[in-house]
Each structure stands twice: as C-alpha cells, then as structure tokens.
Amino acid sequence: MRMVINVYHQNQKCWKSSSIYPLLSNLYLLQSFSLQSMKKEPELESALSRNRRWIVNNQIKNIILRCPNQVASVKLIQKKFKTLDLQGKALNWLKKYPCCFEVSLKNDEHYCGLTKQMMSLVDEEESLKDTQEPVFVDRLAKLLMMSSNHRLNVVKLNELKRNFGFPDDYLIRIIPQYPKMFQVVNHGGRKSSMEVELTSWNPNLAVSSIETIAQKQGTESCFSCSLPSTWVKSIGRFEEFNSTPYISPYLDPKDLMEGSNEMEKRTVGLVHELLSLTLWKKMSIVKLGHFRREFSLPDKINVLLLKHPGIFYVSNKYRIYTVLLKEAYNGSELIDKDPLVVLKEKFGELMQQGLHEYNRRHYFLNLEKKRKKGNIPVVPRMGRSSGISEKDDRGDELRGILDPEERKKLYRVLFDDTGP
Numbered sequence: 001m002r003m004v005i006n007v008y009h010q011n012q013k014c015w016k017s018s019s020i021y022p023l024l025s026n027l028y029l030l031q032s033f034s035l036q037s038m039k040k041e042p043e044l045e046s047a048l049s050r051n052r053r054w055i056v057n058n059q060i061k062n063i064i065l066r067c068p069n070q071v072a073s074v075k076l077i078q079k080k081f082k083t084l085d086l087q088g089k090a091l092n093w094l095k096k097y098p099c100c101f102e103v104s105l106k107n108d109e110h111y112c113g114l115t116k117q118m119m120s121l122v123d124e125e126e127s128l129k130d131t132q133e134p135v136f137v138d139r140l141a142k143l144l145m146m147s148s149n150h151r152l153n154v155v156k157l158n159e160l161k162r163n164f165g166f167p168d169d170y171l172i173r174i175i176p177q178y179p180k181m182f183q184v185v186n187h188g189g190r191k192s193s194m195e196v197e198l199t200s201w202n203p204n205l206a207v208s209s210i211e212t213i214a215q216k217q218g219t220e221s222c223f224s225c226s227l228p229s230t231w232v233k234s235i236g237r238f239e240e241f242n243s244t245p246y247i248s249p250y251l252d253p254k255d256l257m258e259g260s261n262e263m264e265k266r267t268v269g270l271v272h273e274l275l276s277l278t279l280w281k282k283m284s285i286v287k288l289g290h291f292r293r294e295f296s297l298p299d300k301i302n303v304l305l306l307k308h309p310g311i312f313y314v315s316n317k318y319r320i321y322t323v324l325l326k327e328a329y330n331g332s333e334l335i336d337k338d339p340l341v342v343l344k345e346k347f348g349e350l351m352q353q354g355l356h357e358y359n360r361r362h363y364f365l366n367l368e369k370k371r372k373k374g375n376i377p378v379v380p381r382m383g384r385s386s387g388i389s390e391k392d393d394r395g396d397e398l399r400g401i402l403d404p405e406e407r408k409k410l411y412r413v414l415f416d417d418t419g420p
Contacts, residue, residue, distance in 0.1 A: 041313060044324060047332040048282070048317045054348045056084050057100060062168075064101075064114055065122065074103070074110040099354030100347075121347055128343055129167050137178055139164055139277050141205050144182075144198035146249050146270060147294045151185070154194040156294075159287050163278045165340045171196075206250040208269065209276040221246035223272070225310035226326035238310040241265075249273045253296050268308055270295055272325065275312075279338050281328035285314070285321040 063080055064072045078090040086093065094101045094112050102113045114122065129136075143157075143164070144150050154171065167173055175182045175196065186194045207215075214221040223246075225238045247262060249270035256263040271288070274295075275281050285302055298304055305312045305323050313324040328335055337345075 039309075040315075043332040044313045044326070044329060045315060045317060047329060047334075048315055048322060048324065053351060054344065056086060057097060057351055058344070058347065059084055060094075060101070061114065061118065061122070064112060071111050071113040074112055077112060096358045097351055097354040098357060099350050117350055118347075121343070121350065124346075125340070125343055128339055129165075132165070132339065133174065133177075136164075136166055136170065136174055137181065138205055140166070140170075140174065140196070141181055141198060141202060142250075142273075142277060144196065145201065145206055146273065147291075148253075148296060150198040150201075151195045152291075152294055153192075154184070154196060155192055156290050157196060159290065160283070163280075163283055163287075165279050165338065206248070208249055208273045210246065210269065210272065211248065221248075223268070223311050224327045227310045231309075234309055238308070241268075241308070264304065267297060267304060268311065270297075271301075271305070271323070272311060275323065275325040276328070279341050279344075281334065282322055282324040285323050288323065 059080075060077060063077060064070055067076070074091050074094065077094070081087070081090055091103065091110055094103050099115060100118050102115050104111050104113070144152060161168070161170060171184065175184060180200055181198065181202075183197050183199050184194060185197050208221075210223065211221045222242050223238075225235065225242070227235055227238065229235075244261065244265060247256075247266040247269055249266065249272075251266060253263065253266055256266060274288070275283060285305070289297070289301055291297065292299065292301065302314065302321065305314050311326060313326050315322050315324065334341065
C-alpha cells in the first residue's frame, strides 16, 4: 500500500489524465482517512483482548454441555478448534484450565467434562436467565421495533443472540410465552426464511438510551463525546454533527432521504442503541453488516463508524473488525455491568485461577528438571524469593523468573501447543 501511494505522489502530474488517477486518488484518501480514524487506544484494546480466552472457553463449555452426559471427547473438541480460531492440540489447551475442565483417559482416548465449580456457575447462569426473562423480552422487542417491517430473520438473529444475552433456546423459552408481543412467521416456506415478528408496538419501549439519560437530566437528547482534548479537529466535527436535532432510532426512516445528514444522524443513533443493548457494548462489524437491509444501514457501515471516533471505537484486534461504544467504558472497564456480565466475570476469575495453578505447577516441574541436570543447585523456597508472585494471576504473563534464558524455556513449556 505505502509503495503504491509513493508511486502515486511521484507521478501525480502524469497520471491526472489517466483512468487510473481517480482510483489512486481515492486509495490515498482512504489510507489517510483510515490512519487518522484508527488511532489505537490501549485501554479499549485491552478491553477487547481481555475476554478473548473467556470467549473460547465459553464456546468449549457449550460444546461439552450439548454432549451426552455432558462429557465430550477431546477429538471432538479438536475438530472444533478451527471454528474457535485456535491452533495446536486441544488437550494442551484444556489442561491449562484445570478449574474449568476435567480431563480423563478412558480406553486410550481422552474425554473432557466440566468441574464442579464450573457446573455451579452453569446452574447459576441458568437461574439468572430465568429471572432476567423480562429484560430479554424488552430487549428483543426493541430490536424488532427498530427494524424495517418489525421482523428479523432467525438465522441472522442467532448470530447475535449471545451479544444480547439471549438464551440459546429463546425461540421456545421466550417467544411462545408472549404471543401478544411476538410470533414466528415463515413467508418463504424455507427453514432459513423463518422470522421473529413483533405483534404489538409498545411506546414505552420506543425510547433510546440517549433519550432516557436526557429525560433524567432534564436536557435535550444528544450524543456524548469521548475524545482527548488534543483531538481538536475531531471534536470540532463532532460538535457540528451534534448541533443538529437528535433523531430516534425508533423513528420510521422511510421519510428520510438516503445519504442525507438526517439519515446519517438516525443511523448513528441506531448503531448506538444496538450497542447499548448488548452485554459488552460491542459488536462485530461483519455481523452488524448482515442486518444492513433490516436496519436500513449504509453499504459501507465501517466508513460511517470511522467518521465518528468520539462515539465509536473501531478495532481490528485478532483481525476481526469490532465496534465498541466508547461512553460505556471507563478506561478498560465497563461502567454499568449487566448481571450476566458479572456472572461471566466469575467464569473469567475461575479460568485465571486454574491457569495460575497450571503455571505454578509447570514452573516447579521445570525447576526440578534443571536441578536434576545440575543447572540449579537448590530449589528456592516458596515465598518472595520463589520467583512467583501474585502478579502471575494474569495467567499468560509470568514475571520474576530467575533469568532470561530460563524464562524463554518456561514460555515454551507453557504456551507451545506442539509440546507434549
């Protein structure tokens, strides 16, 4: 990319009359726009990466729960590794979390179940989902109220059900219980064309999170800006955008002209509202784009998001473009945590506890091997001089190890999935 831009600059005069000039000109503007708008914010990047391991282990947990007797063969989990965006041996990964997963050997084949601690959290989660049912009902109704024709495709909705905290069986747990609000329709006759439809409009729910805050504060509805004071130009553009009246995402957009400032204002408000309804106040841009028709989103939704860095943060962490609602975070921490998020953080703590135990065990195994080879004459006692501190609770950051070479070898033992 950079080489192409440099060639463009060197031959700009020659190519102005050429058909390639508009393409290169747009390429240059796109690069400049992207670099300016995608400046990394470490704390928000940390918020995105923190629950990466949790997401993977939560998916493994769901795989195990769907198996007979809630025990899965490690071979089955290995087959799912690519869909979990993981490489290496599943057995090595599972053994890193002994507080979550219980690995056993039977007839020369490894099997994996959930520990008692994990099953306790699973039971707690199911109980919480029962008490949270009214919240799920309102959340689903809001999604349908924002959509065109007040219908959403079930296949597409399933892609985002965990973002909104919906139980896996929401179609049979929630929809039949509220016939005055929802119904399942299938106008196409195919399984893939099944849709959830809103049957009655509730004006009390047609209030966005921005409007709710404005009502409480007795002010006009407007967006809040989360930008450093040094971003003068971006703040100026935000203030100009925010100076026009707020348009509710629950307003029917049919009277708004496509490409107009009013339509952009409504679209920004709609994405803001969608993110505010999610558990973690973030969403994959690819998955958001799947609802382009249903929510009247522009073809290039990513360009729209990048135009508003005071409201949204766009990251390509793990090569997955994600949009995050900036006002929902204080540094890397969510400000208002949904009860399900609090429970999932317990899961994360259990993961870290198991990973810490795994790290400690392999640390001392490695020291013992070194001692037998005569490289370390005395195994250090537990305590401050042992080379392991409470900081190791972060799991994949081992500090205080004796020397750099020892540290490199220890990392290979801990994190090389190709190892024994």
